[in-house]
Amino acid sequence: MLNRVAIITGGARGIGREISKVLAQNGIKVIVNYNKSKEMAEKLKQELKKESISIDIVKADVSKRNEVKEMVNYILNKYGKIDILINNAGISNYKLFIDVTDEEWNNIINNNLYSVFCTTQEVLHSMIHNKNGCIINISSIWGMVGASCESIYSVSKAGIDAMTKSLAKELGPCNIRVNSIAPGIINTDMISNFSKEEINDIIQQIPLERIGKKTDIAKCIKWLIDDDYTTGQVISINGGWIIN
Numbered sequence: 001m002l003n004r005v006a007i008i009t010g011g012a013r014g015i016g017r018e019i020s021k022v023l024a025q026n027g028i029k030v031i032v033n034y035n036k037s038k039e040m041a042e043k044l045k046q047e048l049k050k051e052s053i054s055i056d057i058v059k060a061d062v063s064k065r066n067e068v069k070e071m072v073n074y075i076l077n078k079y080g081k082i083d084i085l086i087n088n089a090g091i092s093n094y095k096l097f098i099d100v101t102d103e104e105w106n107n108i109i110n111n112n113l114y115s116v117f118c119t120t121q122e123v124l125h126s127m128i129h130n131k132n133g134c135i136i137n138i139s140s141i142w143g144m145v146g147a148s149c150e151s152i153y154s155v156s157k158a159g160i161d162a163m164t165k166s167l168a169k170e171l172g173p174c175n176i177r178v179n180s181i182a183p184g185i186i187n188t189d190m191i192s193n194f195s196k197e198e199i200n201d202i203i204q205q206i207p208l209e210r211i212g213k214k215t216d217i218a219k220c221i222k223w224l225i226d227d228d229y230t231t232g233q234v235i236s237i238n239g240g241w242i243i244n
């Protein structure tokens with residue numbers, strides 16, 4: 001993994017934080033993108049410094065083209081290339097479809113789907129030039145099977161998976177692999193609105209009898225980066241909750 005440069009969107013918190021840590025600990029030059037969580041990003045930088053690992057942190061709202069462009073230019077000027085892009089940033093909402101406003105639709109689609117389109121486009125110039133790249137998009141099981149009261153979130157994640165498959169075909173000849181990881185339920189802030197009872201109900205439905213850990217996702221990311229013949233796949237890490 002040495003000498004490779006990776007950017008993780010939303011890398012200061014939750015699943016992204018664990019991915020950033022694992023990649024940095026495996027010798028990858030990690031650039032952690034954050035939007036609101038500056039303190040968390042700085043804390044992660046300090047934590048890794050104690051292990052003699054140096055990471056970079058960059059602020060950008062990945063739903064805004066100009067901020068993404070600025071971030072990518074900064075990285076390319078400093079490191080000369082980007083080998084790995086982890087499109088992890090995302091938000092959720094929980095509402096009856098009939099009550100969702102245009103503003104809420106735009107917010108979810110911009111933060112979850114447009115952000116992947118935009119960041120991938122900006123990073124691709126360098127990857128295509130170098131004929132090398134690994135892109136991993138974090139989608140969700142709800143993009144595969146749909147979720148009641150999370151229809152817009154599900155649409156955004158299904159869109160990510162469709163983009164993954166299309167780009168794998170388009171970019172394979174440039175030696176760029178594109179895959180999705182579709183998590184089930186993972187213990188992060190995103191599920192903080194679930195009650196203990198709700199979590200227990202979900203666990204009853206999971207063959208491996210537990211919810212996922214951030215490390216479950218990070219391990220798969222590491223494997224996908226090391227691999228060189230997997231592309232266009234949606235790998236669902238969900239403890240057997242959803243089996244297609």
Ligand code: NAP
Nearest residue numbers: 010013014015034035036037061062089090185186188190
């Ligand atoms: P989380 O703890 O709520 O973290 C969300 C991350 O996304 C934060 O780092 C946040 O950064 C970042 N983010 C959101 N909007 C952004 C924007 N416009 N620009 C830059 N960063 C932005 O959630 P998580 O559970 O780690 O989720 C990570 C990914 O996994 C998401 O795509 C989510 O949909 C997906 N996922 C999660 C679960 C689950 O059960 N947890 C299940 C399936 C899929 P800041 O705090 O810096 O703004």
